[in-house]
Amino acid sequence: MTIHQADDDRLILDSVDRFLERDVAPYAHKLEHDDEWPADIVEKMRELGLFGATIGTDYGGLGLSCTTYATIVERVSRVWMSVTGIFNSHLIMAAAVERFGTPEQKTKWLPRFASGELRGGIALTEPDAGTDLQAIRTRAHRQGDSWIVNGTKTWISNGIKGHVLAVLVKTDPEAEPRHKGISLFLIEKGPGFSVSRKLEKLGYKGIDSAELQFQDCAVPAENLIGGVPGKGFAMIMAGLELGRINVAARGVGIAQAALDEAVKYSQIRKTFGKPICEHQAIQLTLGEMATRAEAARLLVRNAAQAYDRGERCDMEAGMAKYFATEAGLTNSMDAMRVHGGYGYSKEFPVERLYRDAPLLTIGEGTNELQRIIIAKQLIARNPV
Numbered sequence: 001m002t003i004h005q006a007d008d009d010r011l012i013l014d015s016v017d018r019f020l021e022r023d024v025a026p027y028a029h030k031l032e033h034d035d036e037w038p039a040d041i042v043e044k045m046r047e048l049g050l051f052g053a054t055i056g057t058d059y060g061g062l063g064l065s066c067t068t069y070a071t072i073v074e075r076v077s078r079v080w081m082s083v084t085g086i087f088n089s090h091l092i093m094a095a096a097v098e099r100f101g102t103p104e105q106k107t108k109w110l111p112r113f114a115s116g117e118l119r120g121g122i123a124l125t126e127p128d129a130g131t132d133l134q135a136i137r138t139r140a141h142r143q144g145d146s147w148i149v150n151g152t153k154t155w156i157s158n159g160i161k162g163h164v165l166a167v168l169v170k171t172d173p174e175a176e177p178r179h180k181g182i183s184l185f186l187i188e189k190g191p192g193f194s195v196s197r198k199l200e201k202l203g204y205k206g207i208d209s210a211e212l213q214f215q216d217c218a219v220p221a222e223n224l225i226g227g228v229p230g231k232g233f234a235m236i237m238a239g240l241e242l243g244r245i246n247v248a249a250r251g252v253g254i255a256q257a258a259l260d261e262a263v264k265y266s267q268i269r270k271t272f273g274k275p276i277c278e279h280q281a282i283q284l285t286l287g288e289m290a291t292r293a294e295a296a297r298l299l300v301r302n303a304a305q306a307y308d309r310g311e312r313c314d315m316e317a318g319m320a321k322y323f324a325t326e327a328g329l330t331n332s333m334d335a336m337r338v339h340g341g342y343g344y345s346k347e348f349p350v351e352r353l354y355r356d357a358p359l360l361t362i363g364e365g366t367n368e369l370q371r372i373i374i375a376k377q378l379i380a381r382n383p384v
Ligand SMILES: Cc1cc2nc3c(=O)[nH]c(=O)nc-3n(C[C@H](O)[C@H](O)[C@H](O)COP(=O)(O)OP(=O)(O)OC[C@H]3O[C@@H](n4cnc5c(N)ncnc54)[C@H](O)[C@@H]3O)c2cc1C
Pocket: 089, 121, 122, 123, 124, 125, 128, 129, 130, 131, 132, 154, 155, 156, 157, 158, 201, 204, 209, 359, 362, 363, 364, 365, 366, 367, 368, 369, 372
């Protein structure tokens, strides 16, 4: 990184901090409890350029490195995790176009993604296929200059408020191996593409998670990312390293926020004549929480730096994702214990952290899957 780049990154991180302090922190609690989509926050994010954070500067994006972007995700999650979901899967969609799209697709879509004029996400999961994505049933067949798409997607972030989604579809259901029959399309809202329901959730409120229906939805052939069918599964797999580092960064944000709340509260709450931070049992908990948050941060940085060097980093991203999201989950529970009964109250932020954290162990590949990926890479990198 040049000195110039480092200065630019610092300026961006400072603006993000100001945005979080002024435009997010004062409103997060109410918006979250009301499960309200944060329209004003989204507008501010557009002004900041966050919808183009990792899109190249040639297309009007900020062109940030994965390391800087992960720092932004951590800081935003520390204040309100849901906000990261509004630009995160949008940027994964954009990355698929930037890496694999035709020159015409890049010119057509990327500037509008970068400005936030068009926002979206990725639609992979189906009612009967999540971890096993090659089992998807959404199909498309060619008809003239269009592909006709039929099927159902579920749990899609930004499915209601988004304008366009990168949708994983089978274009050759008989293909063997199965991944050779899978393609990725950009599908805009329009005839044949409807939202069948908004899904109610434990946490991660404010951002819309939806079930989507495609019924004889005609998609222009020019919207097939890369222009050649059968490459969609590889495109999604290529985006997962970045996606996992970002989910891991959310875990760090939650782990740190839980620690901050516990450190604060333990100095205010008194029992047996002294602040609870002077009881050894609380000190042991705080010590573990702080170490967990810092270890998670270092794993995320390690994976992000490997990604920025262009190295294969599925093992590093898997470790970061697994450890940092479990750290978020454990720290949120520990913070609740430190708060005693008040931790269970909706008046304090720890109950929100506790409701938000479990999602991180599921999204972008469950933590069971991460451990399997780590083990497979261990064996592959250390043959006997
Ligand atoms: C709030 C929220 C937002 C989401 N946003 C999106 C989105 O924007 N886009 C999108 O496409 N999806 C999204 N998802 C879906 C998410 O990616 C899936 O839920 C996730 O991939 C797991 O799939 P599944 O729910 O079908 O679980 P399953 O695949 O059915 O897994 C069930 C259990 O079996 C385990 N398991 C499965 N296979 C194996 C194996 N081979 N070995 C060991 N254990 C295994 C899993 O680890 C898990 O414990 C979202 C989900 C949620 C809850």
